Amino acid sequence: MEKAVEVKNLKKYFISEKKKLFKKTEKKEFKAVDDVSFHINKGEIFGLLGPNGAGKTTTIKMITGLLRPTSGSVTVMGKDVDKNPMEALSNIGTVLAGDRSIYWKLSARENLEYFAALYGCNKKEAKERTQKVLDRLGLSDKADELVEKYSTGMKQKVALGKALIPNAPVVLLDEPTLGLDPQAAINLREIILEIKNEGRTVLLTTHYMEEADFLSDRIAIIDGGKIIALDTPENLKRKLNQVKTLNVEVDSSDKKLLDEIKEIKDIENVVSKYDEAGRRYILNIHHMDGDVVIQKIIDCVSNNNKKILSMNVKEPSLEDVFIHLTGKSLRD
Ligand SMILES: Nc1ncnc2c1ncn2[C@@H]1O[C@H](COP(=O)(O)OP(=O)(O)OP(=O)(O)O)[C@@H](O)[C@H]1O
Structure with missing residues:
Protein backbone atom coordinates (compact mmCIF):
# COMPACT_ATOMS: atom_id res chain seq x y z
CA MET A 1 0.00 0.00 0.00
CA GLU A 234 -11.46 -3.78 15.94
CA ASN A 235 -8.05 -5.36 16.59
CA LEU A 236 -7.37 -3.05 19.51
CA LYS A 237 -10.65 -4.16 21.09
CA ARG A 238 -10.08 -7.82 20.18
CA LYS A 239 -6.77 -7.80 22.04
CA LEU A 240 -8.71 -7.02 25.17
CA ASN A 241 -11.09 -9.92 24.81
CA GLN A 242 -9.36 -12.28 27.22
CA VAL A 243 -9.65 -9.58 29.85
CA LYS A 244 -13.14 -8.97 31.24
CA THR A 245 -14.44 -5.51 31.86
CA LEU A 246 -16.77 -4.92 34.76
CA ASN A 247 -18.60 -1.72 35.67
CA VAL A 248 -19.51 -1.50 39.34
CA GLU A 249 -21.61 1.45 40.51
CA VAL A 250 -21.02 2.31 44.16
CA ASP A 251 -22.45 5.02 46.42
CA SER A 252 -18.99 6.28 47.37
CA SER A 253 -15.37 5.62 46.56
CA ASP A 254 -11.95 6.52 47.90
CA LYS A 255 -8.29 5.68 47.42
CA LYS A 256 -8.34 2.95 50.09
CA LEU A 257 -11.11 1.07 48.29
CA LEU A 258 -9.36 1.35 44.92
CA ASP A 259 -6.02 0.24 46.40
CA GLU A 260 -7.64 -2.78 48.03
CA ILE A 261 -9.45 -3.78 44.80
CA LYS A 262 -6.16 -3.47 42.89
CA GLU A 263 -4.59 -5.88 45.39
CA ILE A 264 -7.08 -8.65 44.52
CA LYS A 265 -5.43 -11.42 42.50
CA ASP A 266 -6.29 -11.32 38.76
CA ILE A 267 -7.32 -7.65 38.84
CA GLU A 268 -5.55 -5.79 36.04
CA ASN A 269 -6.74 -2.21 36.49
CA VAL A 270 -9.33 -0.10 38.29
CA VAL A 271 -10.40 3.42 37.44
CA SER A 272 -13.06 5.36 39.33
CA LYS A 273 -15.23 8.03 37.72
CA TYR A 274 -17.85 10.20 39.40
CA ASP A 275 -21.18 10.24 37.63
CA GLU A 276 -22.52 13.66 38.53
CA ALA A 277 -26.03 13.08 37.19
CA GLY A 278 -26.50 9.84 39.14
CA ARG A 279 -24.40 11.03 42.13
CA ARG A 280 -22.54 7.76 42.18
CA TYR A 281 -19.11 6.40 41.39
CA ILE A 282 -18.50 4.02 38.52
CA LEU A 283 -15.59 1.66 39.02
CA ASN A 284 -14.25 0.43 35.70
CA ILE A 285 -12.48 -2.82 36.57
CA HIS A 286 -10.45 -5.05 34.24
CA HIS A 287 -9.88 -8.55 35.49
CA MET A 288 -9.01 -11.98 34.23
CA ASP A 289 -11.88 -14.41 33.93
CA GLY A 290 -13.39 -15.88 37.12
CA ASP A 291 -16.42 -15.57 39.40
CA VAL A 292 -14.11 -15.63 42.43
CA VAL A 293 -12.81 -12.21 41.44
CA ILE A 294 -16.33 -10.78 41.34
CA GLN A 295 -17.11 -12.19 44.79
CA LYS A 296 -13.89 -10.68 46.14
CA ILE A 297 -14.81 -7.27 44.70
CA ILE A 298 -18.24 -7.48 46.38
CA ASP A 299 -16.57 -8.39 49.72
CA CYS A 300 -14.03 -5.61 49.36
CA VAL A 301 -16.73 -2.96 48.74
CA SER A 302 -18.79 -4.12 51.70
CA ASN A 303 -15.73 -4.32 54.01
CA ASN A 304 -15.16 -0.65 53.17
CA ASN A 305 -18.76 0.15 54.23
CA LYS A 306 -19.80 1.10 50.74
CA LYS A 307 -22.85 -0.01 48.80
CA ILE A 308 -22.94 -1.60 45.34
CA LEU A 309 -25.75 -0.01 43.30
CA SER A 310 -25.29 -2.07 40.14
CA MET A 311 -22.83 -4.31 38.38
CA ASN A 312 -22.51 -5.21 34.71
CA VAL A 313 -20.11 -6.98 32.39
CA LYS A 314 -19.22 -4.85 29.37
CA GLU A 315 -18.05 -5.42 25.81
CA PRO A 316 -14.60 -3.82 25.60
CA SER A 317 -14.62 -0.28 24.21
CA LEU A 318 -11.65 1.74 22.98
CA GLU A 319 -11.73 3.51 26.33
CA ASP A 320 -11.17 0.12 27.99
CA VAL A 321 -8.21 -0.46 25.68
CA PHE A 322 -6.81 2.87 26.80
CA ILE A 323 -7.36 2.16 30.51
CA HIS A 324 -5.86 -1.28 30.09
CA LEU A 325 -2.74 0.11 28.44
CA THR A 326 -2.17 3.16 30.60
CA GLY A 327 -3.93 2.44 33.89
CA LYS A 328 -5.79 5.72 33.61
CA SER A 329 -8.94 7.06 32.05
CA LEU A 330 -8.62 9.15 28.86
CA ARG A 331 -10.33 12.19 30.35
CA ASP A 332 -8.22 12.25 33.53
N1 LIG B 1 6.50 25.25 23.16
C1 LIG B 1 6.49 24.41 24.19
N2 LIG B 1 7.36 24.52 25.22
C2 LIG B 1 7.35 23.66 26.24
N3 LIG B 1 6.48 22.61 26.36
C3 LIG B 1 5.57 22.47 25.38
C4 LIG B 1 5.52 23.35 24.24
N4 LIG B 1 4.52 22.92 23.42
C5 LIG B 1 3.97 21.84 24.03
N5 LIG B 1 4.59 21.58 25.19
C6 LIG B 1 4.28 20.48 26.11
O1 LIG B 1 4.36 19.27 25.41
C7 LIG B 1 3.34 18.36 25.83
C8 LIG B 1 2.54 17.89 24.65
O2 LIG B 1 1.73 18.97 24.19
P1 LIG B 1 0.72 18.81 22.98
O3 LIG B 1 0.07 20.15 22.76
O4 LIG B 1 1.40 18.19 21.83
O5 LIG B 1 -0.32 17.78 23.57
P2 LIG B 1 -1.72 17.32 22.99
O6 LIG B 1 -1.71 15.83 22.99
O7 LIG B 1 -2.01 18.00 21.70
O8 LIG B 1 -2.70 17.81 24.13
P3 LIG B 1 -4.08 18.62 24.04
O9 LIG B 1 -5.13 17.60 23.77
O10 LIG B 1 -4.18 19.20 25.42
O11 LIG B 1 -3.93 19.65 22.97
C9 LIG B 1 2.50 19.10 26.86
O12 LIG B 1 2.91 18.71 28.16
C10 LIG B 1 2.84 20.55 26.61
O13 LIG B 1 2.76 21.30 27.82
Whole structure:
Protein backbone atom coordinates (compact mmCIF):
# COMPACT_ATOMS: atom_id res chain seq x y z
CA MET A 1 0.00 0.00 0.00
CA GLU A 2 1.30 3.48 -0.82
CA LYS A 3 2.21 5.71 2.07
CA ALA A 4 0.85 9.27 2.22
CA VAL A 5 2.70 10.20 5.40
CA GLU A 6 5.67 8.55 7.06
CA VAL A 7 6.94 9.58 10.48
CA LYS A 8 10.22 8.01 11.59
CA ASN A 9 11.71 8.19 15.10
CA LEU A 10 10.26 11.64 15.62
CA LYS A 11 11.33 13.45 18.80
CA LYS A 12 10.59 16.88 20.18
CA TYR A 13 12.29 17.80 23.42
CA PHE A 14 11.55 21.20 24.95
CA ILE A 15 14.08 22.79 27.27
CA SER A 16 12.65 24.87 30.08
CA GLU A 17 14.82 27.11 32.26
CA LYS A 18 14.07 27.76 35.92
CA LYS A 19 15.80 30.63 37.72
CA LYS A 20 16.89 29.58 41.20
CA LEU A 21 17.75 32.12 43.89
CA PHE A 22 21.59 32.32 44.35
CA LYS A 23 21.94 29.35 42.06
CA LYS A 24 22.63 28.77 38.41
CA THR A 25 19.65 28.59 36.09
CA GLU A 26 18.31 25.07 36.11
CA LYS A 27 17.65 23.54 32.70
CA LYS A 28 15.09 20.82 32.35
CA GLU A 29 14.37 18.71 29.32
CA PHE A 30 10.78 17.77 28.57
CA LYS A 31 10.06 14.99 26.09
CA ALA A 32 6.80 16.11 24.41
CA VAL A 33 7.23 13.60 21.57
CA ASP A 34 9.56 10.73 22.28
CA ASP A 35 10.60 8.51 19.38
CA VAL A 36 7.32 8.26 17.52
CA SER A 37 7.10 6.26 14.28
CA PHE A 38 4.06 5.47 12.14
CA HIS A 39 2.86 5.72 8.58
CA ILE A 40 -0.48 6.60 7.06
CA ASN A 41 -1.59 4.74 3.95
CA LYS A 42 -3.04 6.69 1.06
CA GLY A 43 -6.80 7.03 1.40
CA GLU A 44 -7.10 6.06 5.05
CA ILE A 45 -8.29 7.95 8.09
CA PHE A 46 -5.63 7.60 10.75
CA GLY A 47 -6.58 8.56 14.28
CA LEU A 48 -4.04 9.83 16.79
CA LEU A 49 -5.79 9.35 20.11
CA GLY A 50 -4.48 10.54 23.45
CA PRO A 51 -5.27 12.55 26.58
CA ASN A 52 -4.39 16.24 27.09
CA GLY A 53 -0.68 16.84 26.79
CA ALA A 54 0.01 13.47 25.11
CA GLY A 55 1.93 15.06 22.23
CA LYS A 56 -0.72 15.06 19.48
CA THR A 57 -0.53 18.73 18.49
CA THR A 58 3.27 18.73 18.70
CA THR A 59 3.33 15.76 16.29
CA ILE A 60 0.95 17.49 13.86
CA LYS A 61 3.00 20.69 14.03
CA MET A 62 6.14 18.75 13.08
CA ILE A 63 4.33 17.08 10.17
CA THR A 64 3.20 20.48 8.87
CA GLY A 65 6.67 22.00 9.28
CA LEU A 66 5.47 24.50 11.93
CA LEU A 67 7.84 22.98 14.48
CA ARG A 68 11.27 21.57 13.82
CA PRO A 69 11.84 18.12 15.33
CA THR A 70 14.70 17.55 17.77
CA SER A 71 15.42 14.52 15.58
CA GLY A 72 13.63 12.14 13.26
CA SER A 73 12.01 12.64 9.89
CA VAL A 74 8.62 13.20 8.25
CA THR A 75 7.77 12.58 4.61
CA VAL A 76 4.51 13.59 2.97
CA MET A 77 3.69 11.95 -0.37
CA GLY A 78 7.29 10.83 -0.51
CA LYS A 79 8.79 14.31 0.09
CA ASP A 80 10.86 15.06 3.17
CA VAL A 81 9.36 17.97 5.16
CA ASP A 82 12.75 19.20 6.34
CA LYS A 83 14.74 18.80 3.13
CA ASN A 84 12.00 19.57 0.66
CA PRO A 85 9.44 21.68 2.56
CA MET A 86 7.73 23.43 -0.37
CA GLU A 87 6.97 20.21 -2.21
CA ALA A 88 6.07 18.22 0.90
CA LEU A 89 3.79 20.85 2.42
CA SER A 90 1.97 21.62 -0.84
CA ASN A 91 0.33 18.21 -0.28
CA ILE A 92 -1.23 19.16 3.07
CA GLY A 93 -4.29 21.07 4.23
CA THR A 94 -4.45 21.62 8.00
CA VAL A 95 -6.75 22.72 10.81
CA LEU A 96 -4.98 23.12 14.13
CA ALA A 97 -6.87 22.84 17.43
CA GLY A 98 -8.52 26.14 18.38
CA ASP A 99 -7.48 27.62 15.01
CA ARG A 100 -7.46 31.40 15.43
CA SER A 101 -6.63 32.20 11.83
CA ILE A 102 -10.23 32.59 10.70
CA TYR A 103 -11.16 36.26 10.49
CA TRP A 104 -14.38 36.87 12.36
CA LYS A 105 -14.89 40.29 10.77
CA LEU A 106 -14.98 38.72 7.31
CA SER A 107 -17.61 36.42 5.81
CA ALA A 108 -16.93 32.72 5.27
CA ARG A 109 -16.61 33.40 1.54
CA GLU A 110 -14.12 36.24 2.07
CA ASN A 111 -12.08 34.07 4.47
CA LEU A 112 -11.86 31.16 2.07
CA GLU A 113 -11.13 33.34 -0.99
CA TYR A 114 -8.35 34.98 1.00
CA PHE A 115 -6.81 31.59 1.92
CA ALA A 116 -7.15 30.45 -1.71
CA ALA A 117 -5.20 33.53 -2.78
CA LEU A 118 -2.50 32.67 -0.21
CA TYR A 119 -2.25 29.25 -1.81
CA GLY A 120 -1.53 30.98 -5.13
CA CYS A 121 -4.96 30.72 -6.79
CA ASN A 122 -5.92 33.48 -9.21
CA LYS A 123 -9.21 35.35 -8.60
CA LYS A 124 -11.37 33.09 -10.75
CA GLU A 125 -9.91 29.89 -9.32
CA ALA A 126 -10.20 31.25 -5.76
CA LYS A 127 -13.90 31.98 -6.30
CA GLU A 128 -14.54 28.55 -7.80
CA ARG A 129 -12.71 26.62 -5.10
CA THR A 130 -14.40 28.67 -2.38
CA GLN A 131 -17.88 28.00 -3.78
CA LYS A 132 -17.11 24.28 -3.99
CA VAL A 133 -15.92 24.16 -0.39
CA LEU A 134 -18.89 26.23 0.84
CA ASP A 135 -21.29 23.85 -0.91
CA ARG A 136 -19.52 20.81 0.51
CA LEU A 137 -19.68 22.19 4.04
CA GLY A 138 -23.33 23.29 3.70
CA LEU A 139 -22.36 26.91 4.32
CA SER A 140 -23.51 28.40 1.01
CA ASP A 141 -26.71 29.94 2.41
CA LYS A 142 -24.85 31.98 5.00
CA ALA A 143 -21.59 32.36 3.08
CA ASP A 144 -21.82 36.15 2.98
CA GLU A 145 -22.57 36.71 6.66
CA LEU A 146 -19.79 37.73 9.03
CA VAL A 147 -18.16 34.74 10.72
CA GLU A 148 -18.66 36.44 14.12
CA LYS A 149 -22.38 35.77 13.73
CA TYR A 150 -21.83 32.05 13.17
CA SER A 151 -22.40 29.28 15.70
CA THR A 152 -19.35 27.41 17.04
CA GLY A 153 -20.11 24.52 14.68
CA MET A 154 -20.25 26.83 11.67
CA LYS A 155 -16.99 28.55 12.68
CA GLN A 156 -15.37 25.13 12.94
CA LYS A 157 -16.67 24.34 9.45
CA VAL A 158 -14.98 27.48 8.12
CA ALA A 159 -11.73 26.33 9.77
CA LEU A 160 -12.19 22.96 8.08
CA GLY A 161 -12.87 24.83 4.83
CA LYS A 162 -9.44 26.42 5.17
CA ALA A 163 -7.92 22.93 5.22
CA LEU A 164 -9.92 21.93 2.12
CA ILE A 165 -9.12 25.02 0.04
CA PRO A 166 -5.63 23.84 -1.07
CA ASN A 167 -7.31 20.74 -2.56
CA ALA A 168 -4.46 18.75 -1.07
CA PRO A 169 -4.30 14.94 -0.99
CA VAL A 170 -3.53 14.91 2.76
CA VAL A 171 -5.74 16.65 5.32
CA LEU A 172 -4.59 17.06 8.94
CA LEU A 173 -7.34 17.75 11.46
CA ASP A 174 -6.32 18.55 15.02
CA GLU A 175 -9.31 18.05 17.37
CA PRO A 176 -11.81 19.09 14.68
CA THR A 177 -14.93 18.57 16.82
CA LEU A 178 -13.62 20.04 20.08
CA GLY A 179 -16.29 22.13 21.79
CA LEU A 180 -19.03 21.28 19.31
CA ASP A 181 -22.50 20.21 20.39
CA PRO A 182 -23.30 16.55 19.60
CA GLN A 183 -25.27 17.28 16.41
CA ALA A 184 -22.62 19.65 15.02
CA ALA A 185 -19.94 17.04 15.83
CA ILE A 186 -21.93 14.35 13.96
CA ASN A 187 -22.26 16.66 10.92
CA LEU A 188 -18.55 17.35 10.90
CA ARG A 189 -17.71 13.64 11.21
CA GLU A 190 -19.90 12.95 8.15
CA ILE A 191 -17.92 15.56 6.22
CA ILE A 192 -14.65 13.92 7.31
CA LEU A 193 -15.91 10.58 5.92
CA GLU A 194 -16.79 12.32 2.65
CA ILE A 195 -13.24 13.70 2.45
CA LYS A 196 -11.96 10.12 2.76
CA ASN A 197 -14.43 8.91 0.12
CA GLU A 198 -12.87 11.36 -2.32
CA GLY A 199 -9.67 9.33 -1.94
CA ARG A 200 -7.92 11.81 0.33
CA THR A 201 -5.86 10.82 3.36
CA VAL A 202 -6.85 12.15 6.76
CA LEU A 203 -4.83 12.38 9.96
CA LEU A 204 -7.14 13.17 12.83
CA THR A 205 -6.20 13.88 16.42
CA THR A 206 -8.85 13.50 19.05
CA HIS A 207 -9.39 12.67 22.67
CA TYR A 208 -12.91 11.40 21.94
CA MET A 209 -12.88 7.59 21.91
CA GLU A 210 -16.15 7.29 19.98
CA GLU A 211 -14.88 9.66 17.32
CA ALA A 212 -11.66 7.72 16.81
CA ASP A 213 -13.61 4.46 16.75
CA PHE A 214 -16.24 5.73 14.29
CA LEU A 215 -13.91 7.45 11.84
CA SER A 216 -10.53 5.77 11.88
CA ASP A 217 -9.27 2.91 9.75
CA ARG A 218 -6.33 2.64 12.15
CA ILE A 219 -5.63 4.28 15.47
CA ALA A 220 -2.39 5.10 17.25
CA ILE A 221 -2.82 5.62 20.98
CA ILE A 222 -0.30 8.18 22.23
CA ASP A 223 0.47 8.86 25.87
CA GLY A 224 3.38 10.74 27.43
CA GLY A 225 4.88 11.41 23.98
CA LYS A 226 5.02 7.69 23.06
CA ILE A 227 2.82 5.49 20.89
CA ILE A 228 1.62 2.71 23.15
CA ALA A 229 -0.62 0.88 20.65
CA LEU A 230 -1.35 1.03 16.94
CA ASP A 231 -3.94 -1.05 15.12
CA THR A 232 -7.44 -1.06 13.65
CA PRO A 233 -10.15 -0.19 16.21
CA GLU A 234 -11.46 -3.78 15.94
CA ASN A 235 -8.05 -5.36 16.59
CA LEU A 236 -7.37 -3.05 19.51
CA LYS A 237 -10.65 -4.16 21.09
CA ARG A 238 -10.08 -7.82 20.18
CA LYS A 239 -6.77 -7.80 22.04
CA LEU A 240 -8.71 -7.02 25.17
CA ASN A 241 -11.09 -9.92 24.81
CA GLN A 242 -9.36 -12.28 27.22
CA VAL A 243 -9.65 -9.58 29.85
CA LYS A 244 -13.14 -8.97 31.24
CA THR A 245 -14.44 -5.51 31.86
CA LEU A 246 -16.77 -4.92 34.76
CA ASN A 247 -18.60 -1.72 35.67
CA VAL A 248 -19.51 -1.50 39.34
CA GLU A 249 -21.61 1.45 40.51
CA VAL A 250 -21.02 2.31 44.16
CA ASP A 251 -22.45 5.02 46.42
CA SER A 252 -18.99 6.28 47.37
CA SER A 253 -15.37 5.62 46.56
CA ASP A 254 -11.95 6.52 47.90
CA LYS A 255 -8.29 5.68 47.42
CA LYS A 256 -8.34 2.95 50.09
CA LEU A 257 -11.11 1.07 48.29
CA LEU A 258 -9.36 1.35 44.92
CA ASP A 259 -6.02 0.24 46.40
CA GLU A 260 -7.64 -2.78 48.03
CA ILE A 261 -9.45 -3.78 44.80
CA LYS A 262 -6.16 -3.47 42.89
CA GLU A 263 -4.59 -5.88 45.39
CA ILE A 264 -7.08 -8.65 44.52
CA LYS A 265 -5.43 -11.42 42.50
CA ASP A 266 -6.29 -11.32 38.76
CA ILE A 267 -7.32 -7.65 38.84
CA GLU A 268 -5.55 -5.79 36.04
CA ASN A 269 -6.74 -2.21 36.49
CA VAL A 270 -9.33 -0.10 38.29
CA VAL A 271 -10.40 3.42 37.44
CA SER A 272 -13.06 5.36 39.33
CA LYS A 273 -15.23 8.03 37.72
CA TYR A 274 -17.85 10.20 39.40
CA ASP A 275 -21.18 10.24 37.63
CA GLU A 276 -22.52 13.66 38.53
CA ALA A 277 -26.03 13.08 37.19
CA GLY A 278 -26.50 9.84 39.14
CA ARG A 279 -24.40 11.03 42.13
CA ARG A 280 -22.54 7.76 42.18
CA TYR A 281 -19.11 6.40 41.39
CA ILE A 282 -18.50 4.02 38.52
CA LEU A 283 -15.59 1.66 39.02
CA ASN A 284 -14.25 0.43 35.70
CA ILE A 285 -12.48 -2.82 36.57
CA HIS A 286 -10.45 -5.05 34.24
CA HIS A 287 -9.88 -8.55 35.49
CA MET A 288 -9.01 -11.98 34.23
CA ASP A 289 -11.88 -14.41 33.93
CA GLY A 290 -13.39 -15.88 37.12
CA ASP A 291 -16.42 -15.57 39.40
CA VAL A 292 -14.11 -15.63 42.43
CA VAL A 293 -12.81 -12.21 41.44
CA ILE A 294 -16.33 -10.78 41.34
CA GLN A 295 -17.11 -12.19 44.79
CA LYS A 296 -13.89 -10.68 46.14
CA ILE A 297 -14.81 -7.27 44.70
CA ILE A 298 -18.24 -7.48 46.38
CA ASP A 299 -16.57 -8.39 49.72
CA CYS A 300 -14.03 -5.61 49.36
CA VAL A 301 -16.73 -2.96 48.74
CA SER A 302 -18.79 -4.12 51.70
CA ASN A 303 -15.73 -4.32 54.01
CA ASN A 304 -15.16 -0.65 53.17
CA ASN A 305 -18.76 0.15 54.23
CA LYS A 306 -19.80 1.10 50.74
CA LYS A 307 -22.85 -0.01 48.80
CA ILE A 308 -22.94 -1.60 45.34
CA LEU A 309 -25.75 -0.01 43.30
CA SER A 310 -25.29 -2.07 40.14
CA MET A 311 -22.83 -4.31 38.38
CA ASN A 312 -22.51 -5.21 34.71
CA VAL A 313 -20.11 -6.98 32.39
CA LYS A 314 -19.22 -4.85 29.37
CA GLU A 315 -18.05 -5.42 25.81
CA PRO A 316 -14.60 -3.82 25.60
CA SER A 317 -14.62 -0.28 24.21
CA LEU A 318 -11.65 1.74 22.98
CA GLU A 319 -11.73 3.51 26.33
CA ASP A 320 -11.17 0.12 27.99
CA VAL A 321 -8.21 -0.46 25.68
CA PHE A 322 -6.81 2.87 26.80
CA ILE A 323 -7.36 2.16 30.51
CA HIS A 324 -5.86 -1.28 30.09
CA LEU A 325 -2.74 0.11 28.44
CA THR A 326 -2.17 3.16 30.60
CA GLY A 327 -3.93 2.44 33.89
CA LYS A 328 -5.79 5.72 33.61
CA SER A 329 -8.94 7.06 32.05
CA LEU A 330 -8.62 9.15 28.86
CA ARG A 331 -10.33 12.19 30.35
CA ASP A 332 -8.22 12.25 33.53
N1 LIG B 1 6.50 25.25 23.16
C1 LIG B 1 6.49 24.41 24.19
N2 LIG B 1 7.36 24.52 25.22
C2 LIG B 1 7.35 23.66 26.24
N3 LIG B 1 6.48 22.61 26.36
C3 LIG B 1 5.57 22.47 25.38
C4 LIG B 1 5.52 23.35 24.24
N4 LIG B 1 4.52 22.92 23.42
C5 LIG B 1 3.97 21.84 24.03
N5 LIG B 1 4.59 21.58 25.19
C6 LIG B 1 4.28 20.48 26.11
O1 LIG B 1 4.36 19.27 25.41
C7 LIG B 1 3.34 18.36 25.83
C8 LIG B 1 2.54 17.89 24.65
O2 LIG B 1 1.73 18.97 24.19
P1 LIG B 1 0.72 18.81 22.98
O3 LIG B 1 0.07 20.15 22.76
O4 LIG B 1 1.40 18.19 21.83
O5 LIG B 1 -0.32 17.78 23.57
P2 LIG B 1 -1.72 17.32 22.99
O6 LIG B 1 -1.71 15.83 22.99
O7 LIG B 1 -2.01 18.00 21.70
O8 LIG B 1 -2.70 17.81 24.13
P3 LIG B 1 -4.08 18.62 24.04
O9 LIG B 1 -5.13 17.60 23.77
O10 LIG B 1 -4.18 19.20 25.42
O11 LIG B 1 -3.93 19.65 22.97
C9 LIG B 1 2.50 19.10 26.86
O12 LIG B 1 2.91 18.71 28.16
C10 LIG B 1 2.84 20.55 26.61
O13 LIG B 1 2.76 21.30 27.82
